[in-house]
Amino acid sequence: MDSKRPTVVLGFLGVKLDDSRRDAKRWDHWRPSVDLCRHDDLVVQRFELLADSKHNSLARQVAADIATVSPETTVELRALDLVDPWDFEEVFGALLDFARAYPFAPEREDYLVHMTTGTHVAQICLFLLVEAGYIPARLVQVGPPARMNSSALGTYSVIDLDLSRYDKLAARFRRERDEHAHSLKSGIATRNTAFNALIERIERVALDSDAPVLLMGPTGAGKSQLARRVYELRHERRALAGPFVEVNCATLRGETAMSALFGHKKGAFTGAASDRPGLLRSADGGVLFLDEIGELGLDEQAMLLRALEEGRFLPVGADSEATSRFQLIAGTNRDLRAAVREGRFRDDLLARIDLWTFRLPGLAQRVEDIEPNLDYELQQWERRRGQRVSFSREARERFLAFATSPQARWPGNFRDFNAALTRLATLAHGGRIDTALVDEEIERLREAWGEAQRDSSVDALEELLGPAGVAALDRFDRVQLADVVSVCRAARSLSEAGRELFAASRARKSSSNDADRLRKYLARFGLEFERVRSGSTPR
């Protein structure tokens, strides 16, 4: 208890409990308001006693009795006249007015709201006002002594609604949060700090809010799995009654897109042989996961925005609007801002879904997580096939060494990783993955990625510097240079590339000559702008 600030109690006069008798025998009865002022480890400096004017004589007696048992206490009688003390609206309104007008000074005084007296409605209202922060107080409950009618002192307990102040509860919440995070990670003990922080944030935000969530990240980074886990956790907590509905917007093309999303009436168009509810309607009360939302057509975007804002939309061929309340989780691997600039995505829709944006890193940015994911995939295989598969120690080391090396770019992220392990597990003899199988798989992945990365910037580096040149670079420089090269290739001139690369410094006016800065940077690697742009091999 903070005893440095004087304690101020706010409480109702107990018209029943504080009024056992009016003669000397009242001292043989437990009276909560008086009792609260008798404790030897609590001194009430001021008691704001809320009472209806019609109970004035009782209030004055209680005030006088408090004065004898506790000379330290000043009792202030506050008239609170209520027509019906059981009417929630009236009581809440009256208490809200009282709370708003009261000159609370929590830095100087420690407030306790007395919860034992007053009607149950009054107690509920006081609780709500404290909980909502209108009254900056803790609650205090008093209880009678073991023998109800005796002059013995009762008990009191202070309840702080700030749950974080209770060690056991705080530990329990922390444990629950950890469990949720674990669940969001599909039970994989990931080690990547950035990814774990991201999951923690999602746990905080997505589980408690109905607001749209935008998951950004390369294909195969696990957006869809994450959306499903968010749904499952919320569903478990009974926060959602509806289903999880998932669709990749890239598959919604042309005329059927509208009806797939928003439904249609029978006969709305040729082939509309019956009513179709549409995905939004199906997701009512649940979660709608729209992957690759950037692929959605502009008309569909407009309708979706309206559905998000008003919960209503017009099915194809319908006369009246349909309604649906769902949480939207959108996925994208594109820069939606660029799409907005190009006129392919509505800025108002982006603004609506951009409230909580989470960027999922690709697998290559989470090398620490490759090993736990490897174990996870093997477990999943075992669960699906009922057959144990394991690596020989050497094979495991060799595979992990490759998988976590800079050469392993995992462009398809978990999709690639999962495919690689599926192949290894399928080909394993007697459930054993040996080094030969691993070598074969590594070769296969290298080839596949070699094909895929023809245009990629890392490849461009090899083109410019030769394999030996790239190998001589630190990873630190390699990544930076690769990005610089890709900007140069997209630019028309050295100046344009410079402006793009040093845009932030430029905005701060801390860099005067971007082109010169870029030229000097490239020169450190023996490169010139023109050669970078044309992509010619070194002389």
Place this chain on the structure above:
Amino acid sequence: MHSLDGSRGEGGGQILRSALSLALVTGQPFRIHSIRAGRPKPGLKRQHLAAVLAAQRVGSARVSGAVLGSSELVFEPGAIQTGLHRFAVGSAGSASLVLQTILPALWSANAPSTVEIEGGTHNPLAPPADFVRDVFLPVLARMGPRVELEIVRYGFFPAGGGLLRATITPAPLRPIELTERGERTLHRARCLVANLPPVVAARELAIVRREFGWGPGQLEEARVPGPGPGNVLSIELGFEHVRELVSAFGERDRASEFVAKEACAAARTYLEHEAPVGEHLADQLVLPFALAGSGRFRALPLSLHATTNIELVREWLGGRIDVASDERNATVSFG
């Protein structure tokens, strides 16, 4: 600065009150730590705080740590303020304990004082004001200082609302010996009731009569006004050199018979012994005897309160205090 361990000995509020008295009388500051350590709700309680605040006013003291629940307190006394003091201690505290805390400073001062304390005068957990008036103050008067204590209003637990007025005429303490009772001069039982039916007093006194065979002249019923109900049965035993007063408190749902038997048993214990100084008086005499520089009293076996007090006083004042105990007696010699 004296540094005291509040958890030592009896470990409750007694050591704090004794330290406050010593600090006021000697003008020496102290720091006390681990106040009531190990108790269910450790630290300063409200009644201790009342004593600290009263001592602070009387001694113009600089105090830090005087808040509820505090486990450490620093008390640095200044000049003693004589004249009129008024305090209110509420019903949880005890007016007589607060009075005892500040009395030594005022009887040692250079001018008379009057102290008025409102609150509980008859609380089961402390010697009642009658005891201070009828047992302790007469011994003190033989040593020099005269304190007239008037119970203006009775304040029973739980309502409180009593008022004590003490008029203090200071004088130097002279040593005395209190080793014999002398002839018995008086015995009587007094039943105080406030706001209770007359039958309560009648029943309690009837039991005293049966236990001791005393006549109506020794059995007194006193009806006193007060805000709440209250009942105390006191038995007073007077001797040539000392008086003893034992009390039992009535409570709701506690049979009058039990109250009376408790008082009778306490009186019988005193009568079965020979030493003049009873348990509570022994507590209260340690400080004035030590301040007088020499003297001696013989008491019934000492309570933990008393031995804690003796240790504290011995350390603080530096003089000799010897205790010679056997099963029935403890002789405490000073100087």
